[in-house]
Amino acid sequence: MFVLSTSRRHDKLYYLLYGGLRIPYRNLSKCFIVVKEMKLYHIITYMKKSLTRRDFLKLLKAAAIDLALLTVGSSGYGLLIAPAQVKIESVRLKLGRLSPAFHGLRIAQVSDIHMGGWMNAERFQHIVNLVISQQPDLLLLTGDFLLGHGFSKNSEQHLQDLINILSPLSRTIPCFATLGNHDYWTNAKAVREMLKASGIRNLTNTVFTISRDNEHLHLCGVDDVWEGEVRLEDVLSQLPDDGAAILLAHEPDFADQSAVTGRFDLQVSGHSHGGQVVLPFVGPPILPYLGQKYPSGIYEIRGMYQYTNRGVGTGRLPVRLNCPPEITIFNLEANSSI
Ligand SMILES: [Fe+2]
Numbered sequence: 001m002f003v004l005s006t007s008r009r010h011d012k013l014y015y016l017l018y019g020g021l022r023i024p025y026r027n028l029s030k031c032f033i034v035v036k037e038m039k040l041y042h043i044i045t046y047m048k049k050s051l052t053r054r055d056f057l058k059l060l061k062a063a064a065i066d067l068a069l070l071t072v073g074s075s076g077y078g079l080l081i082a083p084a085q086v087k088i089e090s091v092r093l094k095l096g097r098l099s100p101a102f103h104g105l106r107i108a109q110v111s112d113i114h115m116g117g118w119m120n121a122e123r124f125q126h127i128v129n130l131v132i133s134q135q136p137d138l139l140l141l142t143g144d145f146l147l148g149h150g151f152s153k154n155s156e157q158h159l160q161d162l163i164n165i166l167s168p169l170s171r172t173i174p175c176f177a178t179l180g181n182h183d184y185w186t187n188a189k190a191v192r193e194m195l196k197a198s199g200i201r202n203l204t205n206t207v208f209t210i211s212r213d214n215e216h217l218h219l220c221g222v223d224d225v226w227e228g229e230v231r232l233e234d235v236l237s238q239l240p241d242d243g244a245a246i247l248l249a250h251e252p253d254f255a256d257q258s259a260v261t262g263r264f265d266l267q268v269s270g271h272s273h274g275g276q277v278v279l280p281f282v283g284p285p286i287l288p289y290l291g292q293k294y295p296s297g298i299y300e301i302r303g304m305y306q307y308t309n310r311g312v313g314t315g316r317l318p319v320r321l322n323c324p325p326e327i328t329i330f331n332l333e334a335n336s337s338i
Contacts, residue, residue, distance in 0.1 A: 099215035108136035111270025112311030118318035143180025143250035184227035216243035251290035274310030
């Protein structure tokens with residue numbers, strides 16, 4: 001049994017629990033935390049009268065996170081099993097500008113591989129095998145191939161692992177990609193070279209058009225919104241007036257800007273990981289910059305669909321709870337075909 005009773009030590013424990021995310025409770029004058037057999041119980045004995053409702057809700061939320069993380073840690077569920085339980089999300093989308101020539105097109109999306117964290121070559125090969133089993137016509141990869149900051153010998157091996165797995169895949173399924181913030185934080189140039197060596201078309205600030213029966217579907221991409229150089233005007237200038245257009249943008253909250261153009265039918269993104277930990281009645285307590293407004297699933301913004309994939313990898317904390325990794329399969333429908 002472990003008991004803390006001072007606010008200073010209380011803060012320290014939270015610092016350890018959250019791996020760097022510190023949530024101080026200045027308004028608590030006395031608080032006991034009991035950890036017994038890896039189960040955590042908060043016993044709040046005294047609070048200052050000045051504790052606001054907002055503080056109290058914050059405390060409840062943090063307590064819920066503690067319980068979730070410690071239950072995860074003690075059972076091994078979140079750490080060892082949940083990140084491996086890939087869920088295939090099938091999404092039917094009727095796109096207004098989609099030609100009947102593309103009705104029934106199956107597009108797979110994989111995001112946030114984060115090779116080198118929880119993800120390794122064996123796990124990623126399993127994910128690619130799942131993608132192949134879905135027999136998609138195309139695969140979209142929406143950034144964050146690597147993890148963290150800086151580039152090392154290990155990073156070179158992680159990129160080689162990606163090339164070894166993605167090269168045979170791209171020979172059977174056309175693959176398209178854009179970069180994410182972690183690719184910039186590690187080495188964007190090396191990631192671009194990995195894409196090229198893997199036979200994957202990099203859509204950064206450009207357009208690739210697929211044609212069937214003289215009808216067109218445009219695949220577009222922008223650079224990473226957080227760290228890269230987004231040139232949406234360049235993309236629009238390359239985009240013909242007719243035909244459905246799908247935009248790859250790593251950060252989902254960019255949808256507010258892309259939707260305003262009125263030219264894209266769908267934006268696909270990753271980045272948020274869905275929050276990785278989703279608490280009942282609370283939702284994801286932690287979401288990244290530019291991944292907070294549209295954190296997971298389907299949205300409609302000014303007539304444009306936004307889809308945010310939860311990713312297949314994890315951030316530095318290899319935990320997922322109530323937020324399984326995801327492969328998305330879009331089944332596109334043309335308006336006039338229904
Ligand atoms: Fe990510």
